[in-house]
Amino acid sequence: MLLTRKELRTITESLKIRLPAELEKELLAAYGNPVTDDDGHVFEYTEQDIFEQVRKRLHPYMKNL
Secondary structure: OOOOHHHHHHHHHHHOOOOOHHHHHHHHHHHOOOEEOOOOOEEOOOHHHHHHHHHHHHHHHHOOO
């Protein structure tokens, strides 16, 4: 699974936060593109992997509510 702008907005809306455009670009670049391991195999993130990693990155913004 790859992170899309629509899915990222769904996550941020459910958490009721707004994130800076720069962070949005970073998250989409990190999780919106296929990843290859050292052997050249394509690795796909699961929906849970993406949600947990995005949630960790958004945690500082949740504290300001």
